[in-house]
Structure formats: C-alpha cells, structure tokens
Amino acid sequence: MMSVTPIPALSDNYIWLLRQDTSQSVCVVDPGEAAPVIEILERDSLKLDTILITHHHHDHTGGLNELIKRYSPRVIGPANSSIEGIDVAVGEGDEVRVMGRLFEVITTPGHTLDHISYFTPGIPALLFCGDTLFCAGCGRLFEGSPEQMFASLKKITELPEDTLVFAAHEYTQANLTFARAADPDNKDVEYALQECEKARALDRPTLPSTIGRELKINPYLRVSTDSVRQAAGTQGSNDDDLATFTTLREWKNRF
Numbered sequence: 001m002m003s004v005t006p007i008p009a010l011s012d013n014y015i016w017l018l019r020q021d022t023s024q025s026v027c028v029v030d031p032g033e034a035a036p037v038i039e040i041l042e043r044d045s046l047k048l049d050t051i052l053i054t055h056h057h058h059d060h061t062g063g064l065n066e067l068i069k070r071y072s073p074r075v076i077g078p079a080n081s082s083i084e085g086i087d088v089a090v091g092e093g094d095e096v097r098v099m100g101r102l103f104e105v106i107t108t109p110g111h112t113l114d115h116i117s118y119f120t121p122g123i124p125a126l127l128f129c130g131d132t133l134f135c136a137g138c139g140r141l142f143e144g145s146p147e148q149m150f151a152s153l154k155k156i157t158e159l160p161e162d163t164l165v166f167a168a169h170e171y172t173q174a175n176l177t178f179a180r181a182a183d184p185d186n187k188d189v190e191y192a193l194q195e196c197e198k199a200r201a202l203d204r205p206t207l208p209s210t211i212g213r214e215l216k217i218n219p220y221l222r223v224s225t226d227s228v229r230q231a232a233g234t235q236g237s238n239d240d241d242l243a244t245f246t247t248l249r250e251w252k253n254r255f
C-alpha cells in the first residue's frame, strides 16, 4: 500500500511524500523548498529515492538543487523544459516505475507549456497534477491557451472517478467561493464549501480530492451545465463549452 502525505511548503503549496508500506525509500513531488522535506526525511530516517516534477515554476522546483546535493535522488520531470537537474525527461505516454508502482505521464499544458501530470492506476489510483487541476479549480493560464488547458482537463477527467487527485496548492476555499458564483444552482458546491471551511479551521488539508468529486463541484469541468453556462453568460461569451471555460478562467482572475 502506498501512503501519500502532504508536506506543507511556502504559503500554500503541498509537497506530496510517497512511501510504499514501511519502506525507508520515499519519493516527493514538486519540492518547492528543501527545508521542510529535509526535516521529515531526517526525523523519520527516510531515504529520498525519487523526485517527480510537474512543471518549471519555482514554487515546485525551488528545493531541487539542495535536495540533489544532499541525497542524489533520481529526478523525473518534463522533457522540453528549462528545469535543471532532471535525470529522466518524460512526455506523453511514458511510464516510470516509482516506489514499485508504474506511473504514466500525461502531458497537461495550459498553466505552463511544459506541464505534465503523473497517474498510477491501482487501488487507489493516484494522480499528481501540479497546477493543472485543483480542488474546485484549475491553474492560471501563464503560458498555454484556453484550448490547451481545456483539453488537458478533459484528459485528466477521463481517468477513473475514484482516482485520488493530489494537486499542488491549498486553493480549495477560494475556488469554492468562486464556484458558488460560477455554478450558483449547484448544492454540492455549497456543501463542499462548508466541509472545506471546517477542515481549514482545523488547519487540515482539503486534498486529495477525487475525479468523481471534481466532476460534481469544479465549475471548469461543468461548463456544459445550464447553471455554469448562464453564470458565465453574465461575464462574457458562453457560445460553446470552450468559450464558457475561457470566460470562467478570466472571471476568476478578477474575482
């Protein structure tokens, strides 16, 4: 059984720590800083075997140099990227074995052009999607087009509904507050926001989510519903699903 635990980093990042049963070898995803990772590794006498990187932003790679210097892990990350220190450069359809499980690489451009996600089937199936899919939200479009992000989200949401979704940021509360405006008829959003507020008051992570849950509460995945379409229509074009998506993403930026 693989356990996945969050290491909170920077202001609202999670560095996910993967551990297979009681093995001392572990993997971390997107180490935006080294110190909190080192602290856990030293505390629990763990060996950093592998680092997975989703994209080049500093809040996902800032700890890389120090962790490489200290532990010499294998570093897996996107091909066609500016990131330094990658040993295994991967792209669409590539498979990598991490902690005894096979991870499939899914290219998910939109937030950045180099963005990739890692999926491992099994019980449970796990998805590490960086800044592409968040709980009730999606990443900002820094480099890619709305078309690219929309296609990336589509690819991800075709994964099994019980797949656990490990996003890289704790943005759930702000996302659900926006979702309430963008999907006003959705009772699941209201309920999810209450649950989220409870968890945050106790300083608990709201992640992982699941694909099935995201399909119910994430407005970017619900652009063909009347509720989201009509709300988007008050802000911009809702001519088709892509236009509605584009309007939502721009609306969120100024929300």
Ligand code: ZN
Binding pocket: 055, 057, 060, 111, 131
């Ligand atoms: Zn990012």
Ligand code: FE
Binding pocket: 057, 059, 060, 131, 168, 169
């Ligand atoms: Fe980020």
